[in-house]
Amino acid sequence: MTRYLVIRAASLTLTLIVASVVIFAVIEVIPGDPAAFMLGLNATPEAIANLRAELGLGGSLIERYGAWITGMATGDFGISYTYRVPVSELVADRIWVSLPLAVMALILSTAIAVPVGVIAAASRGRVGDFSIMAVTQLGIAVPNFWFAMLLVLAYAVNRQWFPSGGFPGWDEPLGALRSLTLPAIALALPQAAILARVMRSALIETLDQDYIRTARAKGLSPGQAILRHALKNALIPVLTIIGLQFSFLLAGAIIIENVFYLPGLGRLIFQGITQRDLVVVESVTMLLVFAVILVTFLVDVAYAVVDPRLRRR
Amino acid sequence: MNRLPATLLLGTLITAVFAVAALLSLVWTPHDTTALSISDRFLPWSSVHPLGTDQYGRDMVSMLMEGTRTSIAVALIAIGIGITLGVPLGLIAAAHRGSALDEVIMRGNDMVFAFPSLVIAILITAIYGPSATNAILAIGIFNIPVFARVARGGALPIWTLDYILAARTAGKSRARISAEHILPNIANLLIVQATIQFSLGILAEAGLSYVGLGAQPPVASLGKMLSEAQTLIYSNPGLAVLPGLSIVILVLGLNLMGDGLRDALDPRLRRART
Numbered sequence: 001m002t003r004y005l006v007i008r009a010a011s012l013t014l015t016l017i018v019a020s021v022v023i024f025a026v027i028e029v030i031p032g033d034p035a036a037f038m039l040g041l042n043a044t045p046e047a048i049a050n051l052r053a054e055l056g057l058g059g060s061l062i063e064r065y066g067a068w069i070t071g072m073a074t075g076d077f078g079i080s081y082t083y084r085v086p087v088s089e090l091v092a093d094r095i096w097v098s099l100p101l102a103v104m105a106l107i108l109s110t111a112i113a114v115p116v117g118v119i120a121a122a123s124r125g126r127v128g129d130f131s132i133m134a135v136t137q138l139g140i141a142v143p144n145f146w147f148a149m150l151l152v153l154a155y156a157v158n159r160q161w162f163p164s165g166g167f168p169g170w171d172e173p174l175g176a177l178r179s180l181t182l183p184a185i186a187l188a189l190p191q192a193a194i195l196a197r198v199m200r201s202a203l204i205e206t207l208d209q210d211y212i213r214t215a216r217a218k219g220l221s222p223g224q225a226i227l228r229h230a231l232k233n234a235l236i237p238v239l240t241i242i243g244l245q246f247s248f249l250l251a252g253a254i255i256i257e258n259v260f261y262l263p264g265l266g267r268l269i270f271q272g273i274t275q276r277d278l279v280v281v282e283s284v285t286m287l288l289v290f291a292v293i294l295v296t297f298l299v300d301v302a303y304a305v306v307d308p309r310l311r312r313r
Numbered sequence: 314m315n316r317l318p319a320t321l322l323l324g325t326l327i328t329a330v331f332a333v334a335a336l337l338s339l340v341w342t343p344h345d346t347t348a349l350s351i352s353d354r355f356l357p358w359s360s361v362h363p364l365g366t367d368q369y370g371r372d373m374v375s376m377l378m379e380g381t382r383t384s385i386a387v388a389l390i391a392i393g394i395g396i397t398l399g400v401p402l403g404l405i406a407a408a409h410r411g412s413a414l415d416e417v418i419m420r421g422n423d424m425v426f427a428f429p430s431l432v433i434a435i436l437i438t439a440i441y442g443p444s445a446t447n448a449i450l451a452i453g454i455f456n457i458p459v460f461a462r463v464a465r466g467g468a469l470p471i472w473t474l475d476y477i478l479a480a481r482t483a484g485k486s487r488a489r490i491s492a493e494h495i496l497p498n499i500a501n502l503l504i505v506q507a508t509i510q511f512s513l514g515i516l517a518e519a520g521l522s523y524v525g526l527g528a529q530p531p532v533a534s535l536g537k538m539l540s541e542a543q544t545l546i547y548s549n550p551g552l553a554v555l556p557g558l559s560i561v562i563l564v565l566g567l568n569l570m571g572d573g574l575r576d577a578l579d580p581r582l583r584r585a586r587t
Contacts, residue, residue, distance in 0.1 A: 011420070011423075014420075015423070015424050015427050018424050019424065019427065019428065022428075023436065026436045026437070026440060027436075027440065137565065137568060137569070138561070138565065140564075140568060141512070141516075141560075141561045141562075141564035141565040141568060142557075142561050143516055143519050143520060143523075143536075143557065143560055143561075145520060145523050145539070146519075146539055146553075146556075146557035146560065146561075149539065149542075149543060149546060149553050149557070150553075150554075150557070152546065153546055153550055153553070157546070157547055251430065251431035251432065254431055254432075254435075254524075255431070255520055255523065255524055258524055259543070269435055270435075270524065273435065273438070281435070281436070285432055285435065285436060288432055289427070289428055289432060292427060292428070293427045296427060
């Protein structure tokens with residue numbers, strides 16, 4: 001186990017280093033001078049020189065990368081050029097929109113997908129299974145941002161149950177939750193469709209195992225056999241997919257935040273792009289990639305804890 | 314294989330309808346989509362404009378045809394990138410299984426997988442500006458590890474077969490064996506995967522152009538039509554519904570075709586499909 005952890009941690013570190021080099025390189029290979037790029041056409045040479053100094057563009061590429069990555073590791077993400085405040089402050093504000101949104105969507109999609117997948121597997125080959133598979137097939141085909149627009153139309157315009165956009169802040173906990181409800185549903189349902197199919201096939205695979213036949217022979221009903229024996233084992237691949245879905249949820253959240261005008265990390269990146277605020281784009285992108293890689297790592301480790309066979313690869 | 318799966322027939326039919334509409338839009342659309350006419354805006358459904366007109370007076374049928382063409386073109390070229398780079402990488406990795414080369418290729422794959430694709434697209438467009446080309450690049454980069462993985466996974470069991478050993482003994486190089494014996498045998502797998510990546514590409518293109526990172530005016534795109542319709546959703550919900558429905562039906566058709574192809578080409582997978 002220790003050896004497995006060490007190898008996985010080394011691979012995690014390597015992935016992070018490569019990811020940071022890629023992000024740094026993409027930002028740095030901007031045609032021309034990043035400072036001139038950020039200030040636009042009408043900038044005075046003086047302003048450009050000042051910004052160059054501020055961004056630390058004087059040093060060599062390696063020095064700049066070193067400074068950036070040390071900053072990232074110690075929580076200093078640079079100063080946003082447009083907002084004139086540390087990027088870490090912007091992130092600290094906005095993460096309390098994006099993170100609850102992703103978590104709500106994750107909980108919602110799991111809460112829907114697991115029972116639905118179980119029902120489909122239990123009624124394999126019959127009408128219930130067929131209808132569930134048809135609905136999930138449709139769910140996979142729906143772009144979440146379009147689904148979000150339909151939700152707005154149905155539940156914010158025609159029936160004004162939820163706000164169509166904006167975020168009141170967590171000072172108003174109920175209002176905040178209401179603002180996040182439609183976005184979370186929009187993110188969760190297409191993901192739930194995928195997850196339900198994974199749950200179904202994992203469970204069907206498990207139900208074909210000998211020990212399930214034994215359990216049934218002992219007199220357990222099909223429902224009992226599923227709940228007591230099959231579900232636990234079928235959940236292992238499902239857990240992996242849930243972990244991997246985090247990265248899709250994060251990417252999806254970037255788009256969904258734009259549909260609902262939510263002041264989260266996704267909107268921060270887009271504002272950074274339109275305002276040419278490269279410091280914001282570079283650091284927030286790195287944070288998102290870090291989050292995704294870390295979650296994947298944690299899922300791998302959790303997987304190995306649950307399933308000892310994996311450690312001996 | 315006496316009977317083709319119903320999913321395959323239905324999926325192929327849907328896909329064919331969209332493909333024909335997209336191809337047709339290259340030479341003919343019912344109306345010109347570059348001619349804006351404010352007096353014709355928001356027209357209801359009629360015999361002249363079967364699905365009405367948008368906020369600039371453009372014919373919706375024509376817009377949908379051209380938007381579909383953009384989606385299909387972007388997704389197809391992105392698959393082309395994935396296949397031309399990913400398949401050789403996967404074949405090389407399989408031919409040198411367990412070597413350092415194999416390890417480097419597969420770990421490189423893992424790393425690309427670790428990036429959310431949208432984040433890469435954001436990076437590319439942040440620097441080089443939004444365009445259909447950059448959307449293709451962003452989606453295409455993500456197809457590379459997918460095809461590499463499928464090609465390697467499919468090639469590995471074939472390398473253990475006797476006739477490959479015979480070919481080795483006959484003095485054929487690994488590269489020649491990969492091209493002459495392995496590739497034809499994994500073609501099925503690659504075709505099925507291509508259908509899946511096709512539908513994912515359509516969804517990704519829609520998302521990118523929705524947030525303004527994809528095709529730019531005057532190129533019509535389903536995602537952009539959706540983002541333009543968003544502010545009009547109160548007064549003209551139809552404008553937001555039609556492009557979305559087109560995406561859903563096209564993706565559904567591709568997914569059904571992929572499922573059906575998989576069933577038809579590899580009956581062993583039929584039972585355990587997700």
